[in-house]
Amino acid sequence: MGASTNKENRLPREVKDALQLLASDWDDVVDSKALQVIPLKGAMTNQVFQIKWPTRTDEVSRKVLVRIYGEGVEVFFDRDNEIRTFEFMSKHRQGPRLLGRFPNGRIEEFIRARTLSASDLRDPNVSALIAAKLREFHELDMPGPKKVWLWDRLQNWLNAAKRVCPLEEAKAFRLEVIEEEISMLEKKLSGCHQHIGFCHNDLQYGNIMIDEETKSITIIDYEYASYNPVAYDIANHFCEMAADYHTEMPHIMDYSKYPGWGERLRFLRIYLHSSGSKEPRDTEVDQLLKDVEKFTLASHLTWGLWGIISEHVNEIDFDYKEYAKQRFQQYWMQRPELLGSS
Structure with a gap:
């Protein structure tokens, strides 16, 4: 996926709130509000962003992935089923962990791969x-x-x-x-x-x-x-x-x-x-x-x-x-x- 840095105002307020709440629990994050938003290209159903925070450790940042569900795609699949599958995978260490949710999306572990x-x-x-x-x-x-x-x-x-x-x-x-x-x-x-x-x-x-x-x-x-x-x-x-x-x-x-x-x-x-x-x-x-x-x-x-x-x-x-x-x-x-x- 290609990436280009963007302003955090691309994100709706409830997404930023969920991210700040998550980051406020991490001791190594300097400022939970100082998040950097990088849109990831290549997704064809959702909007996907990498989120980074500067940490107290030099040259290391905290990263998560934000997935905002696409409009009108309920016709293709049952979102509740998809979330259940995601949680099952997360529990069985098959994919990224689920870190948080907001009304039309979720926050996932950023896989270092x-x-x-x-x-x-x-x-x-x-x-x-x-x-x-x-x-x-x-x-x-x-x-x-x-x-x-x-x-x-x-x-x-x-x-x-x-x-x-x-x-x-x-x-x-x-x-x-x-x-x-x-x-x-x-x-x-x-x-x-x-x-x-x-x-x-x-x-x-x-x-x-x-x-x-x-x-x-x-x-x-x-x-x-x-x-x-x-x-x-x-x-x-x-x-x-x-x-x-x-x-x-x-x-x-x-x-x-x-x-x-x-x-x-x-x-x-x-x-x-x-x-x-x-x-x-x-x-x-x-x-x-x-x-x-x-x-x-x-x-x-x-x-x-x-x-x-x-x-x-x-x-x-x-x-x-x-x-x-x-x-x-x-x-x-x-x-x-x-x-x-x-």
Whole structure:
């Protein structure tokens, strides 16, 4: 994430109050009101800021992360669920600790680790660490019903897209046939062999951090997290390798960067072999590879619909409509190859 220093008056009063209250408990902070605010770029749902205070120790500052929830995004996920997930992760040392809350956001521990860049996802060493961490994530025993959310979410987002979309735009995106596509995908991809786990559902590089010293990976931002087929989560991660949200045109996907057959195979072998599992059988790897490929279609529909809705509800400077267009194009292009002519 890029950063540029800004005045603290960017923050609403209740956020500053919550931050000052937090800092007043820290003995090493010189002045709880002397906070420096640095907006972090790359978030597409919330506004995210790094907050720093000078301390009595030379050249060391106290840092936290402030997350202000985006307007209109309740259509995408249940904020209470997301907060429950965050608290669970925090308690199980899976992500940053929760330090405080205010009406439309929260204060999190600032993890002393580096957010990954687009090119990191293609680095074999980093990719291997992500594969092992993702398996650990999928095996978390999250409280609540362990039902698959993917198909209901697609249907809900389709309904929301139809509500906000002008007629011409809905026609251009062929929204009238997407309901059938969702039903067809659900039938074809809901085999009894599907492994269901707790999925992140948005594993792009900006949601993964690495501690350069310990080489430990932390997965952050759980807005979209839910139980789902693990093949869907992996497929979504592979699709994200085509994205770079820190270019002049962050909405453009470059599918030449989608991982090749060898890269995908390696990732899946490491994924299946981690968590103390025995060496996976070739048939097991092949089956997962096939499932992951088919689930890329569900990923394209998910983020295509997300783009259409975001165009109408989100203020962040990002060409959501063009992004949606690419995801739908990719869906229609890959569909015959992955599912036959049905």
